[in-house]
Amino acid sequence: MAETKAVANGKKNKNKSNSQLMGVWMRLKKNRLAIIGLVILVILILVAIFANIIAPYGYDEQDLQNTFQTPSLKHLFGTDEFGRDIFSRIIYGSRISLQVGVIAVGIAVVVGGFLGAVAGYFSGKVDNVIMRIMDILLSIPQMLLAISIVAALGNSLINLMIAVGVSSIPQYARIVRASVISIKNQEFVESAKATGSSDLRIIFKHVIPNCLAPVIVQATLGIGLAILTAAGLSFIGLGIKPPTPEWGAMLSGGRMYIRNYPHLTLFPGIAIVITIFAFNVLGDGLRDALDPKLKQ
Amino acid sequence: MENVLIDVKNLKKYFNTKGGTLHAVDDISFQVKKGETLGLVGESGCGKSTTGRAILRLHEPTSGQVIYKGEDIVKYNNKQMKEMRKKMQIVFQDPYSSLNPRLSVFELIADPLYVNKGVVPKNQIEERVKHTMELVGLEKRLINSYPHELDGGRRQRVGIARALVLNPEFIVLDEPVSALDVSIQSQILNLLDELQEKLGLTYIFVAHNLSVVKHISDRIAVMYLGNIVELTEYNKIFEDPLHPYTQALLSAIPIPKVGIKRERIMLEGDVPSPINPGPGCVFYGRCRNRKDICKEVKPQFEEKKPGHFVACHIVE
Amino acid sequence: MGNLLEIKNLSIEYVTDERTNKAVNNLNLKIREGETLGFVGETGAGKTTTALGIMRLVPNPPGRIVSGEIYFEGENLLEKTEKEMREIRGNKISMIFQDPMTSLNPIMTVGEQIEEVIKLHEDLPKDELRKRAEAMLETVGIRKERFDNYPHEFSGGMKQRVVIAMGLACNPKLIIADEPTTALDVTIQAQVLELMKELKIKFNTSMLLITHDLGVVAETCDYVAIMYAGSVVEYGNVERIYNNPLHPYTIGLFNSIPSLDEDKDKLDVIPGSPPDPSNLPTGCKFHPRCINCMEICKKRVPEPIEVEEGHFVSCLLYDKGIKEGK
Amino acid sequence: GGNETDVTQKDELIVATAYDAKSLDPHAVNEVAASNVMVQIYNSLLALDDNGELVPSLAESYEQVDDVTYKFTIKKGVKFHNGEEMTIDDVVFSLQRAATSPAVANLFGDIDVDSFEIIDDATFSFKLKNPNTGFLYNLMHPGASVLCQKAVEEAGDNYAMNPVGTGPFKFVDWKKGDRIELERFEDYWGEKPAFKKMVIRAIPEATNRTIELESGGVDVAYEISANDIERIEENEDLQLTRLVDNQTQYLGFNNKKEPFNDVRVRQAIRYALDIPSIVETAWKGVGSVAIGPMSPNINYYNSNIKQYEYNVEKAKELLAEAGYGNGFKTKLWTNEKQERIDMATIIQSQLKEVGIEVEVEILEWGSYLEKLANGEQEMFIIGWTGQSSDPDLALYGPLSKETLGAGANFSFFENDRVNELLLQGRRMKDSPEREAIYYEIQEIHAEETPWIPLCHGEAIIGSQKYVKNLKLTPFGFHPLYRITFGE
C-alpha cells in the first residue's frame, strides 16, 4: 500500500504546480461567453498573422476610379476615398490595432498597477510621493507628451504605444491603489506579514490578486480606448504612417464622410467593438475564474 | 529567572479612536520561559490579541520593550525582524479573515516556506505541507480547497498548520481551538503538547475555555482591561485564585455535566471603558471587595505569594 | 408544546468542479416552542449549513438544497417566496453567525447595524431607536460609548457580541445561534447565556444553539442533537444524553473533554478522521471510526431508534432485530 | 430651410468661420481669421476694387515720388469708433507701428521708420529701405489698418481685445473661441452697411458649419467641406460662392539632397504623377489644378509654360538616365492637414509605379516647420500664399536665395538667374519688362521643377439664398459689410 501511495503522490506532484492554472482554465471553460471571447480573440490573432493570405486586396491598392463604393460582392465592405478595399484594410488593420491596444494597455497596467499597489500598500510618504508623481503625469497633456516622445525617440509604432501607455499609467495606479487601500487592512495581509513575507511579496501575492477585478475591467475597456487614442495621435503626426491601416485611424479618417458614406466608419467601428467585446467577456470570465468564491 | 525566552517590559499599545485614546494594552510586564506555555485569559476585549500582536510587532507597540533572548526586538529593523519572524509565529483568532481568500489550502500553508527560503528545500516543501496537514488532522483531499469552502474548524486548523510549518521556537496561539469540536480540539492540544516536548516550543496560549487553558498551560496570566491582574502556575490559579476578577471568572465556567449547579459570582456594575481609564484599580467598578484606596491608586502588580503575582490592594 | 420547527429529510450539497460535498444528508430535527436545542457535532458535520438552510441563505452557487422540508409554524419554508422569507428572517427567525469578523459590514458603525435590525421590525422614532440599540449593546456587555465604533475597532469577542445583540434585538420566535460564544470569556458567556434564558422565559423563544462547548449545552439546553456527517445520530433531552450517551460518536465526544478536575497528560480523541463529505462511507457513516463496528454497519444505513422515551439514536448496535439476529 | 421671416427686415448677419481670430490688433498677428474681422472694423489707406485694382480708401490720393518714396493725402472728417476724428498723426503712428512689428514684417518691414515726413495736416511721405514695386499692394492689407493712437495708448495691453478703427462696423464684444460681435458704425465715412449687427462665430468642425447653415443658424459659412458641396448646391435655400485663391500647394524636393539635386529626377517624378487625379481625389473638386508656381489671380501669370502630362514611361526613362533605373527609397513629409495626407498617400501609390518607394511621414505642424527649415526633408508637401496680387510676394519667398530654409524656400533651390530676376522684378515699376521678367521666372521654374505645383486653393463659402452681394477676395478675408439681404 505504501507503494501505491507513493505513486499516487508522484502523480499529484506533477499536477500540483499546474493545478491552479488548470483550475482557472476549468472554470473559464464553463463560462460560455468567455469562451466565445477567447475564440474571437484567437480568430483575430490568426487574421492578423495571416492577413496577407486572407485579404482579397492589398491594403494600399488604390483605385481612384472606384472611390466610395458601397459594400458589394467585389468589395465586401465597400471602398474608401482612394478606392481601397475596406475589408482588406480592416484585415490588415488588425495587426496594428491589436498591438497598439494590447501593448499600450500592457505598459500602463504593469507600471501603473505596480506603482499603485506600492503607494496604496505603504501609504504615508511613499503613497504621497508616488501619487503626486502620478498627479503630475496625469496633468501632462497627452498630446504634448506624444510630440515630445517622438522628438526624443523618433517616430515609430512602438513610441506611439509608449505614448499612449505612459499617459494612462496614472489611471491604473489610482485604481489599484484604491483597491489596495481597502484590502490591506484585512487580517490576511497581517498574517502574511507575520510569516515574515517581504512587503513586495505581500503586494504581489496577497494584495494584487485580491484587487484584480477593477483592473481587469479598466484594462479590457482600455484596449478600445487605446486604439482610439492612438488614432487621435496619429493625426498629429505620431506613429502610424499612411497607408498603413489602423482601425482607429480609419474611423477618424472617415468622419468627414460620415453623412455621405457612413460605411467608411461603420466597419472599422464594428471591428473595434468586436475586439473590445472579446477582451471584455474574456476579462469578465477570467475575473470570475480567478475568484475561487465564484467557483461553480 | 534563568531560561527566559521573552521578557515583556512595560508594554503599551494605544489606539486612536473616535471617542479618544483607547488603552488596549496598558503597561504590562511578564516573562515567558523557554519551553513553557503561558496561558492568557481574561474578559473579551481586555487586550489579549493586542498583546500577542504587539509582541510580534504586528501592531507597533506604543511603548515598552519585548526582549527576545536578550535582545529588544522592538528596536529591530525590517531585515532583522524578517529573520526573527521565522522563529515567532502566530495563529490568529479569526481563522476566516486571516486566510487569503484567493489561495488554496496548500498555498496558504506553503506560503511561509516560500517566504523563508532555506528553511525547507524547495523539493520538500510539498512533503512538508502534507505532513503538517496530517499533523493537524486536515485531510489530503482539502489540499486544493479554498478557505470559504471549509467549515469553521478546518479553517482554524489551516491557521495552526501555517504557524507550525516553519518549526518556530515561539508561537502566539490566539484562541486556536475555539471553533473545534472537542475531539479535534483534544487532538490539537495533544499535538501542541507533543511538539513542545519534542522541540521545546514556547507558547502564549489565549483562550476562553478555561479547562483547555488549564490543560495546556504551565502558567496562566489573567488580564483585565489592558492590565495583567494575576499571574501564577496553572493549578494555583484554579486552587487559590487571589484576584476578585479571577474568582469571578472561575465561577462562571460551565461544567459539561447536567445537574451540577455552582455558586456563580455575578459581576455587578458597569463594564469599564478602555478609553481614558481612571487612576485607580481597573476592576474597581465591579469589585465585590473594593475599598476607597482602590478608586484612587492603581495597585502594583506584585508577587504576593511565591511565584504568584497579583495586582490588588486587598490581597495581602 | 407544538413543534415550532420541524426539519424532514433535509439534504444540502455544495457542488464544485472537483466534487460534490454532501454537507447535510437526510437530516431530521424538531424544536418545540420555548425549547433550546443544543446542536453538537464534529467540525464539518454540516451544522452551519443546516442553519443556513433554515434561513434559506445557503450560498448558491455552489450550495443547493437538494430535498427535504422545513416546517416553521406549520409552513414549509422551502416553498416560500423570497419576499415571504424576508418577512420571516430577522423577525421570526434570527441567526447569529459563526464568523463575527466577516459578518459585520466594515463601513457601518456597530450601532447602526444593530439599529437596522430594530428599525426593520419596529416603527420607532430615531432617538428611541438609538436608545434601544444602545441598550442592546449594554446587555451584551459593551459600553454604549462604543456605539459609534466600527467593527475593526472591536476585539473578536466584542464583534461576536455585536452579532449576538443583532440576533436578539427583535425577540424572534426562533434564534439560531451558530457558535455564539466561542470568542467570549466565561463571564460574558454566562451573561449572554443568561440573557438568552431570560428571553426564553419572557417570550417563549426557541433556540437552536450550535456549539462545541458541552458545558454550555449542559447549562443551557433542554434537548441535544448530536450530528455526524450531515445527519443527526443521537437526539434526546440533556439529562438522558449526558447521563447515558449511546452512540459511539457521542461517547467518544464526551471522553475527549479536558477536565478541570484532573490533570491528564494526553487527552482522549476519537480515532480516525472525519469522513469526506464528497465521498461518504456506505452504511453507517461512522463505521470506519467505530470501535464496535459490525459487518452490517458497512452496508445498512441505521434508522433512528427510540431507546428511551424521547431518546433516539441512529446506530445498529441498538437495533434489537440485528442484535437478536446475530 | 424654411426661413419664413421677411429677409428685407433682417438686420443681423451671422457668419460661421473655422477659427476664431487670435487678436484684433492688426500689428500683433497676420492671419486670415483675424484679418477677416479686421477688414470689417478697420480701413487701410488703400483698398482693392471688384476688379482687383488698387483704389484709395482712407487716402484721398497718393503718388510714388521716386523708387522708394511715397506720398499720401488722407481723407478729412473720418471718425474713429470712439468718436475721435482721424488725424495725420494717427495714420503715421499706425504705419510706424506696422513697420516695427514682427508680425507684419514681411509686408511692412521695408518701411524706413525714420523717414516719415508730415507735410501738412493731410499729407505725409515716407521711404522704403529698398525699392519694392509690390509695396503699394501691401497697403490694402489689414496690417496697414489705421488705428486711433489715443485708443491704442489708453488700452495698452488690452488693445487686442478692444480695437478701435474707422471701418463700417465697430467692435462690441468678443467671447474668445466662440464669437465676435460687431455693430454698425453710424458715423462711417463710406457707404453704410445694410444691416445693423454682425456676429462672427468660430465653428471649427466643417460638418457642423454646414449643419448650422442648413438649419438656418448662420447666414454665411466659410470653408465648406468638399463633401458638403453637393448637399448645398442641391439645397434650394442655399447657395455657394467660390473663388480660387492665391495659394499654391506643391510637392517640394530638397534640391540639395541626392537624388533630388538631379533635375531629371525631379522631372521624372513630375511625369510620374497624375496631378489632376491627385487633386480631384484629395480635394474633391475644390480648387484647381496648378500648372505653374503661382495662382492665376496674380499679375503676370504665365499659362504658356512647359506642361508635364502624366507619362509613366517618360518618367522611367528619365530616372534611368539619371541612374535610378531601379528606383530608390525616399521619405515624403506632410503635416496633419487631411488633404495633404491624402495627396501624399496617392503620390506614394503613383510613385510606386516608377519604382520609387515612398514612406509617408506625418509631422505635427510646429515640428514640420522647424524640420523643413533645417533642411532635413527629402520630399514634402506644403502650400504658399501670395498675400497680394503682386507676383513678388508669390515667388520671392519660395524661390529666392535669400530665403533658404527658414525664409520659406524649403526646397533649398538656388538658381542665380532666378535670383537675379527676382531682385530685378522687385524693384522695377510695372511695365512690359517686368512682365517679361516674371514670365521668365515661371518658365525656368517649369523647366527646373524645384518643386511641383499641385493645386491652388479655393474659398468655398456657403450662404443663404437671400444673402446678396457677397464679394470674395483671394486673400481669405472678405468685405462682409457689403452684404445685403433680398429675395
Place this chain on the structure above:
Amino acid sequence: MIKYILRRLLMLIPVLLGVTFIVFTLMYITPGDPARLVLGESAPEEAVEQLREEMGLNKPFLIQYFNYMKKLILHQDLGNSYVTRQPVMKEIIAAFPSTIKLAASSVLFAIILGIPIGIISAVKKYSFFDNVTMAFALIGISMPVFWLGLLLILFFSVQLKVLPSSGYASFKHMILPAVSLGAQSVAIIARMTRSSMLEVSGQDYIRTARAKGQKERVVVLKHAFRNALIPISTSIGLQFGGLLGGAVLTETIFSIPGIGRLMVDSIKMRDFPMVQGSVLVISITFCIVNLMVDLYYAYIDPRVKTQYK
C-alpha cells in the same frame, strides 16, 4: 483630517513645480519655434529673430524657466500668450468655466446612467439586461467622441431639430456635448460598478443583512453598493479628470471655447505660456479632484481614515 487636507494642499506646490518643469522641458525639447509659428512661414528671418528676442526664447533653458517661475511666484503672473499677446490668466479664466461645465455635466450624465446600469447588471448577472447593457457599453467605448457627437447632432439637431448643434450658452446646449463626452464614461462606470458590486455581493455581511430580513433593495444599495464605492469613485474621479483634458474633440465638434481646445491649440502653436497656464489649471483641478476622491475613501471606509494621519 484637517491636517491631512492641509498637507495634501501643501503638496500642490511640489506637484505644480514638477508639472511646470516637466512641461517646460517637454516644450523645450519639442521641435517647433514659437516665433516662427506665430509669424508664419512667410515671415522674414530677421522678424522671427526679433520676436524670439522679445519673447526671451534665446536665453538658456534654465534661465527661461527661472524667469517664468519668478514671475509666477512673485507676481502670480502667468505671462502673456505668444500668439495673442494677451495675459494668459485672462484667456484661461474665459475658457475654464465652459470646460468645467462640460466635464461636470458629462460626469453627472455618466453617473446618473452608469451606476444604476452597473448595479442592475450586477444584481441580474448574466441576464438579458446585463448582456444588452454590456453590448451598449462596448459600443459606447468604441465610439469616438467626434463620431457620436456628429451622429447626435445629425439626429437631434438636423433630423428632429430639438437641440442646438453648437454653442454652450444654456442647459439645452450642454445636453449633446455632455452625452457624447460622457458616453465612454457611462460605459466605464457601468462596468466598474458591476464588477465591484459582484465582488462585494459574496461577502458575509451581505448575508447578514439578508438574515436581518432587510429588503433586497436596501441590501444592494446600502450594504453592497457602499462597500463597492471605492473603486467606483476612483473611476469617477479619473473620468472627471480625463474629461477635462480630453474635452478637445467635444469642444471642437460643438464649438465650445474651452480649456481643452485652448491647450491643444497652444501646443500646436508652441505658445509656451499658454500651455503652461492651461496645464497648471488642469493640474490643479486634477489634484483637487483626486484629493476629493481620496477624502471620499475615508468618508466611505472608516479603515481608510485611520491612514490619513
